[in-house]
Amino acid sequence: MSNLSSSRHRDTAAEEAEDLDLVRARDGDGAAFTRLVHPLRRELHAHCYRMLGSAHDADDALQDALLRAWRGLDRFEGRGSLRSWLYTVATRTCLDIAGARGRRALPVDLGPSSDHAVVGDTALPNAWLGPYPDAGLADGPAGPGARYEQREAVELAFVAALQHLPGNQRAALLLFEVLGFSAAEIATMMDTSTTSVNSALARARKIVAEKVRSPAQQQTLRKIGDARVREIVAGYSAALERGDTEALVALLTEDVTWSMPPLEHWYHGIEAVTDFAVRVPLTGCGTWRHLPTSANGQPAVGSYLWNDDAGAHLAWSIDVLTLRDEQITEVTSFVAAAHFESFGLPASLP
Template structure:
């Protein structure tokens, strides 16, 4: 992303600021600022827009900043206010589990719910840690985990911002009050309410803690086993990887499934038998292991992007599968836009409408 040039956005003395110099100045902070925007907004695409707007605002306001205070603090102020403006005018982002009870059987006529603002996955491969106070509550990768980001979406904007700025980024209550044009008392009150709500929705053991108990070889076995089970249509192999209370959701499809019986009924009705021929690539999303699924409908031709499947683990088993079906997620992960056919790879079965 390049900073808009003066001729594109004149005013407020921005003509005196060299766009190239400003881009170089903010470059070390861009990745963590983008992650902050994602946490606030629950969408990589919204985070792209918010960061673009925030950097444009910052560039325009740079002459007024004139080095007063920390550049990082000032940029977070601009980014947070930009996100709060967007939060105020948009619906909160959700996952299917937020909208209603689980389905007990596979839903064959499942259709996308395009009227819902869906939470999206986050490509975290090069997520920068950045500086933070030693007493922050959440590691940076913990703070992009699906459960945490989904919980944030239930908070009002001011509580969301206070929690992230204090518990993730390490700003003081006084600094946050100045950023948000409010009092320290109001920040502390918002922070307390936000912590209570998040504690009710986020598991005590983060995915980062779970992943630290698994060695790399075991983690590869889980990810490879999931992909191979789907490619081979192997229900028994998939069952062996799942917890008894596993959930599977597929935004933008509103239906979701809980428990081994319901999840496997869906799996047998759709991805294991009737969707088409699968190929997969391992990736990482939201600080969690993930698998990119590519689907081929016919007997020949390339495999095309289908879903980013984020795996939530409990111990060495998969407790949640969140399959983000929008192919628009793929570019942000640097994934190829197609996979070539490979002799003997995958299966081919024609899927009925609405299943996949």
């Protein structure tokens, strides 16, 4: 059998198995429904994160969406693909959740930067944008019509920009430019007109273009190369662990920013960031250890701070690094031990 014939045979067998599972699921077979949705869970979860800006909210939204899909499976008539129907359910679920609360933000969205370190900074009870564990997320676009790569579409700058859009514009942009659905398909999914979808897309593109720096991190990371990216991450970690100001500053751009949600203050420019780094993480907190990871399609580290009572370094923050020309231009430290589990990182280091 030729490779082409073998491939067609596998595709046909997979389609027949899916059709059979769909029949079984409609008859109440939960295992069959689980098999149907399993190949799409990862991309659906990423879509929910893009819509909501929180991995925790994405967990809840996906669970709710799949429950709605399971209960309403008899309404899926098979005219379109199961994938498009599941995205319809997931998008409407996310719009319901987003409509019930305000948008998520980063400290840079809420006020001006501080020109010197604020020791004893307090956490604000805002709905903050959160980091995204991107392990297993595909590198390329989701479909031939998609403009953004899958990992590019979870980068911090892009997801933060999405939070400035009304729900319908956010959904239209993601469905069209990230997932590759047509305007007509989106109109059906969102129960509106193609004209309304195109209008929402035009407004959304304008706002995102104003807020997202070019080029995307994925292009920058490919240009720098994996080996050099690992060196930069290792250098950042080592400088903090040694308390080495010069080594840390050498890694930073002149216009670097450092923010720490949920803490209120953030810093812009090499002088302000250096003052903060010297007075807080380098000398004011204690000793650090780090584990490399990846978040939002970007290099990141799990930062662990020494705790005398525990006699160990405890999970403190996920530091997401944005690079430009082999230097760090943004550090976003998501301060909360609760983030670590979703990244597969331990809660402490002995």
